[in-house]
Amino acid sequence: MLTSLKQKQQGPRYIVVEGPIGVGKTSLARRLAESFDGELVLEPREENPFLERFYKTGRSAALPAQLFFLFQRARQMEELRQADMFAPVRIADFHIDKDRLFAECNLDPEELALYEQICAKLDVDAPVPDLVIYLQAPVDALLRRIAGRGIPYERTIDRAYLEKLTDAYARHFHNFDEAPLLIVNAAAIDPVSNEADYRQLFEQIQRTTSGRHFFNPAAAVALA
Numbered sequence: 001m002l003t004s005l006k007q008k009q010q011g012p013r014y015i016v017v018e019g020p021i022g023v024g025k026t027s028l029a030r031r032l033a034e035s036f037d038g039e040l041v042l043e044p045r046e047e048n049p050f051l052e053r054f055y056k057t058g059r060s061a062a063l064p065a066q067l068f069f070l071f072q073r074a075r076q077m078e079e080l081r082q083a084d085m086f087a088p089v090r091i092a093d094f095h096i097d098k099d100r101l102f103a104e105c106n107l108d109p110e111e112l113a114l115y116e117q118i119c120a121k122l123d124v125d126a127p128v129p130d131l132v133i134y135l136q137a138p139v140d141a142l143l144r145r146i147a148g149r150g151i152p153y154e155r156t157i158d159r160a161y162l163e164k165l166t167d168a169y170a171r172h173f174h175n176f177d178e179a180p181l182l183i184v185n186a187a188a189i190d191p192v193s194n195e196a197d198y199r200q201l202f203e204q205i206q207r208t209t210s211g212r213h214f215f216n217p218a219a220a221v222a223l224a
């Protein structure tokens with residue numbers, strides 16, 4: 001048991017884990033959901049019928065893949081909004097901002113203009129997280145982890161695409177101030193299978209209620 005009931009009630013109620021493809025969002029979200037005895041909100045990416053085509057053919061399937069994700073994420077945010085406020089802690093493996101971040105990486109200017117019109121009409125009212133955990137790792141580590149989990153259509157994900165995404169994530173979180181932010185060096189620790197790493201991270205998560213913090217294995221340094 002990592003925490004008392006009292007601490008649980010005081011800690012974050014809606015936690016979002018973010019970061020580039022393969023950095024370990026889903027694995028960490030699963031562990032956190034267990035520790036908090038909470039509810040998982042996962043992105044069911046295998047439901048997107050355009051994703052495999054996008055990885056195979058690139059640009060030509062980018063818009064339908066993007067729009068499918070947009071509607072799926074909008075639906076999930078709507079469900080979260082309507083959910084019981086007294087329900088357990090919720091842990092999501094995506095933040096709604098991810099949608100625009102990928103759109104800007106993958107769409108051409110005309111497609112992006114269309115995407116923006118659709119977003120404006122949809123007007124997604126996403127709940128603000130109590131904590132965002134941004135996982136960072138170098139592209140080499142991401143490539144290894146993606147290869148390790150062995151999803152066949154991901155074999156075509158290349159270094160250039162991952163570099164573009166990791167840069168976009170870094171820029172996005174550089175300016176992020178919508179919620180408390182915990183930036184985790186997920187290359188130096190393995191909270192998925194190392195118990196000590198996980199325990200230390202879990203304690204930091206419970207302590208992070210405001211500002212921007214960095215988490216490294218040896219020390220968590222509060223900057224704000």
Ligand SMILES: Nc1ncnc2c1ncn2[C@@H]1O[C@H](COP(=O)(O)OP(=O)(O)OP(=O)(O)O)[C@@H](O)[C@H]1O
Nearest residue numbers: 021022023024025026027145149186189190191192
């Ligand atoms: N810190 C870590 N150290 C070593 N391996 C890790 C670490 N975090 C995750 N992994 C492994 O890396 C792979 C990718 O993790 P996961 O599927 O959780 O990534 P993700 O960020 O959810 O990816 P996506 O956004 O594509 O769904 C998994 O095989 C997982 O076990």
